[in-house]
Amino acid sequence: MRNTQRRVYTKCFLMTACALACWTAQAAELNDLLARIADPSADVRAEAWKSAGPLGAPAIVPLARLAETGGSAVGGAALHAIGVITAHAGRPGAQEERNAVAQALAEAVQTTTDEQLRRELLHYLGLAASDAEVPVLAGLLEDPAVGEDARIALERIPGETATRALMDALRSSSSEAVQLRMAEALARRQAPEAIPALTELAQTSENRRVGFACLNALGAFGVPPHRVFARRPSFTPEERVLYVQAALEAAYRLREQGHNDEAAEIYQSVAAYSNEPEHLSESILGLEAANSEGFAAQALGYLFHPGVSATAFRALVESRQEGLNDKLARAWEQSEAPRKAAVLQILQQRNAESVPRLLEAARADDAPEVRVTAGLLADETPPFEDVLIVARTGSEWTRPRALDVAFERIAAMIPAGKTEAARSACLELLGSGLSEKHAVAAFAALEQLPGEATTAHLDSLGLWQPQPSAAPPALTPAGLEAAQCAYVACAAAETNPDAAKERLFHAAENSSFPRVTNLAVEKLAALGVSRKALAQRQGF
Amino acid sequence: MSRKRISRRVFLGATAAAVAPMVLPQGVLAAPGRPGANDRIVIGQIGTGGMGRYHLGRLRDQIAVICDVDNNQLAEAMKTARPETQTCKDYRRILDRNDLDAVLITAPDHWHGVMAVQACEAGKDVYVEKPSSVTVEEGRAMVEAARRYGRIVQVGSQGRSMPNAWRICSYLRNGELGNVSRVECWHYENPVGGDPAKNGPAPDHLDWDLWLGPARWVPYNPDRVHFNFRWFLEFGGGQVRDRGAHVLSLASWFLGLDEKGPVRVTAVGEPPHEGMYDCPTTMEVTWEFKDPDLTIVWKQPGDAPEGTEAKFGAVYYGDKGSLTVGGGDGGGLVSGADAYEPPAGSAPVYRSPGHHEDWFECIKSRQRPIMDIAPAHNVAKLCIMANLAYRLGRPLDWDHASERFINDEQANRMLGNSGRGPWHI
Numbered sequence: 001m002r003n004t005q006r007r008v009y010t011k012c013f014l015m016t017a018c019a020l021a022c023w024t025a026q027a028a029e030l031n032d033l034l035a036r037i038a039d040p041s042a043d044v045r046a047e048a049w050k051s052a053g054p055l056g057a058p059a060i061v062p063l064a065r066l067a068e069t070g071g072s073a074v075g076g077a078a079l080h081a082i083g084v085i086t087a088h089a090g091r092p093g094a095q096e097e098r099n100a101v102a103q104a105l106a107e108a109v110q111t112t113t114d115e116q117l118r119r120e121l122l123h124y125l126g127l128a129a130s131d132a133e134v135p136v137l138a139g140l141l142e143d144p145a146v147g148e149d150a151r152i153a154l155e156r157i158p159g160e161t162a163t164r165a166l167m168d169a170l171r172s173s174s175s176e177a178v179q180l181r182m183a184e185a186l187a188r189r190q191a192p193e194a195i196p197a198l199t200e201l202a203q204t205s206e207n208r209r210v211g212f213a214c215l216n217a218l219g220a221f222g223v224p225p226h227r228v229f230a231r232r233p234s235f236t237p238e239e240r241v242l243y244v245q246a247a248l249e250a251a252y253r254l255r256e257q258g259h260n261d262e263a264a265e266i267y268q269s270v271a272a273y274s275n276e277p278e279h280l281s282e283s284i285l286g287l288e289a290a291n292s293e294g295f296a297a298q299a300l301g302y303l304f305h306p307g308v309s310a311t312a313f314r315a316l317v318e319s320r321q322e323g324l325n326d327k328l329a330r331a332w333e334q335s336e337a338p339r340k341a342a343v344l345q346i347l348q349q350r351n352a353e354s355v356p357r358l359l360e361a362a363r364a365d366d367a368p369e370v371r372v373t374a375g376l377l378a379d380e381t382p383p384f385e386d387v388l389i390v391a392r393t394g395s396e397w398t399r400p401r402a403l404d405v406a407f408e409r410i411a412a413m414i415p416a417g418k419t420e421a422a423r424s425a426c427l428e429l430l431g432s433g434l435s436e437k438h439a440v441a442a443f444a445a446l447e448q449l450p451g452e453a454t455t456a457h458l459d460s461l462g463l464w465q466p467q468p469s470a471a472p473p474a475l476t477p478a479g480l481e482a483a484q485c486a487y488v489a490c491a492a493a494e495t496n497p498d499a500a501k502e503r504l505f506h507a508a509e510n511s512s513f514p515r516v517t518n519l520a521v522e523k524l525a526a527l528g529v530s531r532k533a534l535a536q537r538q539g540f
Numbered sequence: 541m542s543r544k545r546i547s548r549r550v551f552l553g554a555t556a557a558a559v560a561p562m563v564l565p566q567g568v569l570a571a572p573g574r575p576g577a578n579d580r581i582v583i584g585q586i587g588t589g590g591m592g593r594y595h596l597g598r599l600r601d602q603i604a605v606i607c608d609v610d611n612n613q614l615a616e617a618m619k620t621a622r623p624e625t626q627t628c629k630d631y632r633r634i635l636d637r638n639d640l641d642a643v644l645i646t647a648p649d650h651w652h653g654v655m656a657v658q659a660c661e662a663g664k665d666v667y668v669e670k671p672s673s674v675t676v677e678e679g680r681a682m683v684e685a686a687r688r689y690g691r692i693v694q695v696g697s698q699g700r701s702m703p704n705a706w707r708i709c710s711y712l713r714n715g716e717l718g719n720v721s722r723v724e725c726w727h728y729e730n731p732v733g734g735d736p737a738k739n740g741p742a743p744d745h746l747d748w749d750l751w752l753g754p755a756r757w758v759p760y761n762p763d764r765v766h767f768n769f770r771w772f773l774e775f776g777g778g779q780v781r782d783r784g785a786h787v788l789s790l791a792s793w794f795l796g797l798d799e800k801g802p803v804r805v806t807a808v809g810e811p812p813h814e815g816m817y818d819c820p821t822t823m824e825v826t827w828e829f830k831d832p833d834l835t836i837v838w839k840q841p842g843d844a845p846e847g848t849e850a851k852f853g854a855v856y857y858g859d860k861g862s863l864t865v866g867g868g869d870g871g872g873l874v875s876g877a878d879a880y881e882p883p884a885g886s887a888p889v890y891r892s893p894g895h896h897e898d899w900f901e902c903i904k905s906r907q908r909p910i911m912d913i914a915p916a917h918n919v920a921k922l923c924i925m926a927n928l929a930y931r932l933g934r935p936l937d938w939d940h941a942s943e944r945f946i947n948d949e950q951a952n953r954m955l956g957n958s959g960r961g962p963w964h965i
Contacts, residue, residue, distance in 0.1 A: 046813035072736035073814065087932045090950030119757060127950055148960050149756060156953045188958060252688060278663030278689065285690045307663060311690045314906030436580065
């Protein structure tokens with residue numbers, strides 16, 4: 001008995017001695033680390049913090065003290081050491097070590113007063129914390145200095161405990177900002193247990209911003225707003241947009257969850273309710289992704305809607321929906337000219353079987369827009385008169401290409417001696433309003449087509465006014481330069497040499513484009529006006 | 541794959557404004573209030589620092605409004621912009637406008653994700669500077685946003701649009717090197733610097749809170765802002781994330797890795813011993829791929845092959861030989877394949893007309909650009925993973941399909957950042 005007792009005592013003594021020795025060794029290691037972290041040499045400090053990992057939790061609080069009091073160089077090294085310890089403890093299979101580090105970090109956060117240091121510690125805590133640290137983080141959510149850092153750290157912790165803390169803060173906080181952040185955090189977290197709390201607040205919060213944040217968060221769970229409100233409340237215009245956004249959010253989520261029909265219903269409602277291009281575009285893409293029967297009709301309906309048309313066109317081209325080619329072919333037959341022309345292009349880009357048949361029919365169509373589209377798609381040469389009509393009056397899907405073709409043909413007409421027809425076409429097109437690219441093409445053609453009509457048109461544009469772009473039709477710099485070049489060409493072609501010189505002088509003196517000035521000087525020289533005379537006229 | 545939820549942006553002003561026509565519709569030469577003709581893409585630019593002014597100089601006629609949180613930067617940028625270009629401090633003013641077709645994001649990296657996602661939500665097409673994101677989750681959200689809202693998103697790894705890149709790509713894809721099993725990248729070191737003693741109040745011309753945006757709050761320091769952000773792991777991520785987004789972008793394109801990922805990443809490096817910057821001065825990263833069986837190594841500094849003047853680049857090793865590709869960021873690209881003409885009948889490789897031009901053409905055609913956000917995200921992930929492996933001091937095993945690290949919860953916690961205040965995705 002006595003022997004046994006002695007053995008137990010001896011064992012206890014040895015264990016205590018070992019623990020003490022270990023502790024003493026650890027304490028010595030820690031003291032050594034702290035001393036090296038506080039060393040005046042940057043190299044010594046760096047070697048110290050780089051190797052701090054194995055010291056683990058016991059080093060955290062002393063290092064935090066040093067970070068707080070050590071000045072920027074030593075404090076920075078101490079903080080680096082905390083980072084290295086946190087990373088080391090986070091290695092796979094070291095859960096206990098990580099828990100201890102998290103506990104120490106939580107203690108350091110609570111006992112540190114320096115705001116920035118607390119933020120840094122919270123950052124590391126977020127990388128190590130588990131359920132045990134949730135109360136500390138939750139308690140800091142309303143802290144004006146570090147609340148956001150605590151929220152971010154809390155969001156990094158997986159599991160119900162952290163979710164509950166976020167929900168509690170959503171319900172109980174008196175700060176709008178905190179409530180908004182909690183609603184967003186819960187949406188990101190995708191924890192379904194948050195749905196009742198979010199629903200309750202969406203329905204009852206007196207703060208509309210918080211209410212809508214909850215509505216949006218619910219959307220992220222696939223809960224559409226019409227399921228939250230039995231009756232739709234009255235909205236301000238901004239709230240109306242938020243409502244639609246929440247609906248789109250829900251539709252997106254429902255689609256991801258495989259509830260395509262429900263998603264499609266929301267997209268259809270949104271298209272009927274909102275006029276915002278981004279909402280309409282998303283609805284069209286959503287209907288396509290949800291493989292909705294209504295996709296084709298919706299997309300066709302928006303082919304000419306500003307801000308949506310390009311998305312609708314591309315969605316129709318790229319969709320792999322079954323039977324879409326047949327639907328488009330039927331739509332072609334029932335459409336008016338601009339849509340017919342657009343659908344023909346879509347079908348061609350889809351390599352639809354019906355294209356040859358439709359091209360044949362389109363060539364005989366009453367509308368020039370359809371005939372020209374068919375001709376161009378078949379690499380034919382549509383009559384110039386038809387091209388001109390489409391170039392003036394076509395839709396966004398036909399006009400740019402028709403303008404390209406028109407100016408190619410005009411450029412070919414000039415050397416062929418068809419100058420009157422070319423000029424008349426240019427002036428007609430300019431009168432219909434042109435993009436910069438086509439305006440430059442028109443003026444470049446007019447430069448080769450001087451004459452009274454050209455001069456009169458150019459004079460009407462106010463090319464020499466200080467701000468010619470102020471009144472529509474406005475001129476971009478490239479368009480203005482091209483127009484002034486045409487003006488110089490017209491001036492040089494004046495039959496009265498004095499009038500020609502006067503106009504050329506005017507251009508040389510008033511243009512801000514070197515190309516125009518040089519051209520005018522060149523033409524003046526051809527009329528016998530020397531550079532010296534020009535300089536004298538300018539007062540040199 | 542777990543998905544990052546894309547949040548809806550909060551509008552600054554009323555959004556029910558009349559909808560103005562955007563790209564393509566007919567109109568007058570240039571409608572009042574719009575700087576260019578209507579066959580031009582009208583752009584709002586966010587961020588007017590070094591890269592911002594580079595783009596502004598090239599696209600000035602199309603940029604209607606520029607935005608910066610630093611009034612001094614704005615004033616400097618206005619020397620390049622057209623006089624009638626409008627200015628603003630809050631980028632949400634740009635997103636709220638209905639008269640802009642597209643947004644050019646040249647703000648610091650930590651803003652790319654939030655701004656790009658919100659721009660997509662707002663119906664704008666996007667050009668965003670590289671690296672596309674600072675976290676894996678925000679990169680994924682950018683891809684989702686582009687697809688969900690049907691937007692064109694081009695990322696500024698313009699090396700892919702250089703004529704030589706097309707030749708090199710054709711050369712490698714036509715098997716001129718045989719099976720490529722190793723790529724060694726070389727680059728010079730990250731700098732040491734930054735003085736923490738300069739922490740203090742931000743100058744009046746800078747809105748520091750808005751500069752930080754989604755990043756966690758740190759005190760203002762002049763050594764942190766503008767180009768200096770590059771040398772902080774949480775902001776710019778150093779050379780491996782900066783130039784890596786160019787050099788690795790090319791490797792990814794050349795070798796058909798745009799939809800593939802490594803199985804393991806290992807990174808070691810020497811941290812700066814003093815100053816504020818925390819990117820490792822020297823660094824060696826290894827990405828191991830299994831499909832194809834390939835290793836990519838980033839050495840910083842690394843040895844440029846003899847006779848190569850480029851300060852960075854990559855050597856491609858195949859079973860038929862090797863190819864050195866110097867440069868890659870758009871400033872120059874030289875290789876032994878510069879004169880290569882693909883043989884008739886070889887697999888076609890898309891030839892970009894120029895990085896901006898490719899973006900514009902895709903905005904009109906609605907096709908995906910050469911550095912679409914999906915491959916850009918895939919490239920950015922390599923750079924981000926490298927820094928995470930360095931920071932955690934251990935190799936990381938990666939599951940490409942789920943975009944998660946295997947058996948490393950702490951590393952997975954670092955894949956995202958929920959963002960400070962309202963700046964989140």
